[in-house]
Amino acid sequence: MDKVEALKSLLPGKVETSLAERRRHGKDEGYPEEGEVLAVVYPEGVEDVQRALAWAREHHVAVIPFGAGTSLEGALLPLGEAISLDMSRMNRILQVRPEDFLCVVEPGLTRKALNEALKGTGLFFPVDPGADATLGGMAATNASGTTTVRYGGMRQNVLALQVVLASGEVLELGRGVRKTSAGYDLKDLFLGSEGTLGVITRLTLRLHPLPEHVHTLRVFFPGVEEAAEASYRVMAAGLPVARLELLDELALKALNRHLGSGFPERPALFLEFHSSTREALEAESALALELMREAGAMAVEAAKTEEERKKQWEARHQAYWALVHLFPGHRFMITDTAVPLSRLPEAVRYAQGLLREMGLTGNILGHVGDGNFHTLVPVLPGEYQKAEAYAEKLVKKALELGGTCTAEHGVGLRKKKYLPLEHGPALDWMRRLKALLDPEGLLNPGKVV
Numbered sequence: 001m002d003k004v005e006a007l008k009s010l011l012p013g014k015v016e017t018s019l020a021e022r023r024r025h026g027k028d029e030g031y032p033e034e035g036e037v038l039a040v041v042y043p044e045g046v047e048d049v050q051r052a053l054a055w056a057r058e059h060h061v062a063v064i065p066f067g068a069g070t071s072l073e074g075a076l077l078p079l080g081e082a083i084s085l086d087m088s089r090m091n092r093i094l095q096v097r098p099e100d101f102l103c104v105v106e107p108g109l110t111r112k113a114l115n116e117a118l119k120g121t122g123l124f125f126p127v128d129p130g131a132d133a134t135l136g137g138m139a140a141t142n143a144s145g146t147t148t149v150r151y152g153g154m155r156q157n158v159l160a161l162q163v164v165l166a167s168g169e170v171l172e173l174g175r176g177v178r179k180t181s182a183g184y185d186l187k188d189l190f191l192g193s194e195g196t197l198g199v200i201t202r203l204t205l206r207l208h209p210l211p212e213h214v215h216t217l218r219v220f221f222p223g224v225e226e227a228a229e230a231s232y233r234v235m236a237a238g239l240p241v242a243r244l245e246l247l248d249e250l251a252l253k254a255l256n257r258h259l260g261s262g263f264p265e266r267p268a269l270f271l272e273f274h275s276s277t278r279e280a281l282e283a284e285s286a287l288a289l290e291l292m293r294e295a296g297a298m299a300v301e302a303a304k305t306e307e308e309r310k311k312q313w314e315a316r317h318q319a320y321w322a323l324v325h326l327f328p329g330h331r332f333m334i335t336d337t338a339v340p341l342s343r344l345p346e347a348v349r350y351a352q353g354l355l356r357e358m359g360l361t362g363n364i365l366g367h368v369g370d371g372n373f374h375t376l377v378p379v380l381p382g383e384y385q386k387a388e389a390y391a392e393k394l395v396k397k398a399l400e401l402g403g404t405c406t407a408e409h410g411v412g413l414r415k416k417k418y419l420p421l422e423h424g425p426a427l428d429w430m431r432r433l434k435a436l437l438d439p440e441g442l443l444n445p446g447k448v449v
Helices: 003-010 019-024 046-059 111-117 135-140 186-190 224-236 249-259 278-294 306-317 319-326 341-357 381-400 416-423 426-437
Strands: 039-041 062-066 082-086 093-097 102-105 158-164 170-174 199-206 213-220 241-247 268-275 299-302 331-334 363-366 374-379
Touching: 003 039, 003 046, 019 039, 046 062, 046 082, 046 158, 046 199, 062 135, 062 199, 093 111, 111 135, 135 199, 158 186, 170 186, 213 278, 213 306, 224 241, 224 268, 224 278, 224 341, 241 249, 241 306, 249 306, 249 319, 249 363, 268 278, 268 306, 306 319, 319 331, 319 363, 319 374, 331 381, 341 363, 341 374, 341 381, 374 381, 381 416, 416 426
Parallel strands: 039 082, 062 082
Antiparallel strands: 093 102, 102 199, 158 170, 158 199, 213 268, 213 299, 241 268, 241 363, 331 374, 363 374
């Protein structure tokens, strides 16, 4: 029997082999290359995952876990014969425990679907990468987003995991408590592993109370460097800001064209404060504005309604697609560096100057409250190597400043070459862990390490 037919026989009604699906699962949203997988498997429970892995071991075919396909670094591209393990049918909420501020979910559930289901509980799940990614995929890349400065990313909000190893063994990692000192923290080993160590089949997530009072601002500056300096001053003051995002003039120009937003086309900080009392909210906002004016703020706009507030953050989440539409026919390099907060103005200044020096167009935006910013560089397909050279110089500068090559997008294929620079001999231990947990190299081979 042909091995694909054997897979279909093993998992009836759960295997798709159409060319369109095989191609859709052989790419992500940001990597320039595409491929196609041998087949797409849609497991509906842990036993299906185990069956698919048993088939993969028997036929020596790689397995690439798949969430929503919104990753950016090439983690989904098959490097040889592989099947895609699409977790979208495992999308149930298994438990919601408001009294414990947690829930238990399957990996194919998306973050928006979870928050929709939490309405009425007074709680929400805060990690907000923009894309409506699956929670399993977000854990696999250790995703973060606009609210990370206040609530943390996936690593801070995943309490426990169920993981299936390449051998088919099921591990329960972590506990549904706020802290534990019981042995090695194996749970965190799988967060950010991009499907190279195991398949996540269940997550226990930390939930947070919805804020009673919210204040949302847009503050505009004469230049990107002044905006970066202002963000540092806000963070250095210890203000409990919930969102602190930088958008440069090109980003706002693209958003105005794409969404008809009407923003002033100059560098801006988008901020949000969450508080339990209005008095605290007003005091924190006033101090932040004073600090930003000292750094050169020119104008301030406040979101006056809930609808305006939602539109502001939707615009921030649409910044990538707005730039894509502004440069049709181009490919895009998306950088993901982060540096210590005190070095952020220097890093932003370097990134902007390097664009000019290399004759490139690009915009700068990011979660500057975390020291993390992205540069989106559009180039014609024949000039992609120029964008790659820009990214390499920017990564080396970030590492020189004590930062990282990737703060939230993960490694995939694109960032692999930087890991020796960032980790040194520790990278060999990562490889040993990979070999220990996946000795046959079946789980998303060639990625990360």
